[in-house]
Amino acid sequence: MRMSLSQFEDLLALVAPHITKETVTRDPIPAAARLSMTLRYLAIGDAMNSMSYQYLVGTTTVSNVIAETCAALWNCLAKKVLPFPLSKEEWLNIERDFKDRWNFDHCIGAIDGKHVAIQCPHNAGSLYYNYKNYHSIVLLGICDANYMFTFVDIGAYGRRSDGGIFRDSIVGQKFYNKEMGLPEPKRLIVDGDPMPYVLVGDEAFQLTDFLLRPYPGKGGLTHEKNIYNYRLSRARRTIENTFGILVSQWRILKKPIDATIKNTMQIVQAIISIHNWLRKQDLDKNEYISADMIDCDEPNGFIPGTWRKEMDSSHALRDLGNCGTNNSSRAAMNIRNKFCNYFNGEGAIPWQYLRQQ
Structure with missing residues (x-):
């Protein structure tokens, strides 16, 4: 560090x-x-x-x-x-950064979740024993385009079904209840319908009117859907890199944490707060995060960050399973289709087609 x-x-x-x-x-x-x-x-x-x-x-x-x-x-x-709540201006600043850096319009954050592996707590029974056969608490995180957390939810029981973790979290409830103060939907194109501002996540999350996930399946997708999946994946990698930076820079996370549940939560909270504090000062200096530590996904190709070499099965931050159901509303699927059309039309970038060959 x-x-x-x-x-x-x-x-x-x-x-x-x-x-x-x-x-x-x-x-x-x-x-x-x-x-x-x-x-x-x-x-x-x-x-x-x-x-x-x-x-x-x-x-x-x-x-x-x-x-x-x-x-x-x-x-x-x-x-x-980690200020809360964010103003509409702050949301729009996040959206602008995702558009400028990752070519994803209307994106207000990338979301992912991790099991934080811990040593077996005393007198906890099976509360923290998850289906992957180790003890854990759950960390949900949303980040901006600059690898800083905007929201975190820490401490859900590891044994809980992953399907309800996001919906039942405090930040999830506020998104579902429309209490996040997001900007009003705005057109992506001049003659198009107003489109909501959205989070981007992987297949583990449920498709909703505020959270986009990839189209399922790989071999049978159309060229247009593959383009959409690539554009979404490119923006979503910001949260992958943010968690990767934590493990790379804070080596207490290289193995299951040996502490009480309360102390483990405080350790994770401290790491996240220092990470954001250092990152705010680091945007133009590259002192805390070196250039080669994070993924480089540019027109000339993809170069994985060095943090990926340090991730193995023994570190404390491990992937969740499904964080939402696979049931999506017609409105949510329609929103995803419109983003797909946009990325294959007015919102296309020339080199996205080279990356799909």
Whole structure:
């Protein structure tokens, strides 16, 4: 994980008032040491016994410091880097970035979900034991075109049926209930019908009037549907890369997390908040994320990011199954068809046909 000294000092200034301790009997651990200890644990994945020797404090103290600092990082940064609700102007800024960077009009985010693998919790029974035969909590994330999370939902039981995870999440309910404050539908073409602003997801998600997924099947699709699937996949890879960056930069996620459920949630919250905080400062510098770390999908071809080489079956973030049912309304299918027509007509880009040959 790359963090400059100035970034560390800026982050310390934000969280120091919340992690500084005052004791009567002995000198407290300084805020800088508390933050350094936590960042080392998250970025390197050191065992707490090892950190106990390094910082010359007890293992229990290390555990308490990390838990308290992770909670402080989330409380201090969340409102700055994950604001809610978004204004219509902020939604339109996200849409403009997807259009400019990924050639997908009316896209307001890419969505995906992961099981966060954990060690077996004490006295949890089978609540967190999922159908893939390991224990987990669920992380749902929506990102913008610049690999920053805009919404996250953390902590659903791993044993839950994936089909209802998104619909039953807080952010899912707000989308289904039309409570996200999205801009009004707008025409993609001058003489066309007004089209809604949409999320893009993979086959795991249900097709709705606010979430587009690919056409199912590979061998039997028409050329036009293949073009649509390619354009959607190109925009959707932003969330794949965002999760890939987390695993690559925060090595605590390279293996199942050994912590209580509460502490695991705080660890994930802290990582996401620091990721967004660093990413906001990194847009023009490439300090936190190097250029070769993320996928390059340009007219000249696709070059996979280096994060893909680090993903294996042992890391903590693992794919969900289906996050929605396969039942889609006629209105939703009609919306997808209109996007398909647009990408094969007025919204076509010349090199999309080369990529399908």
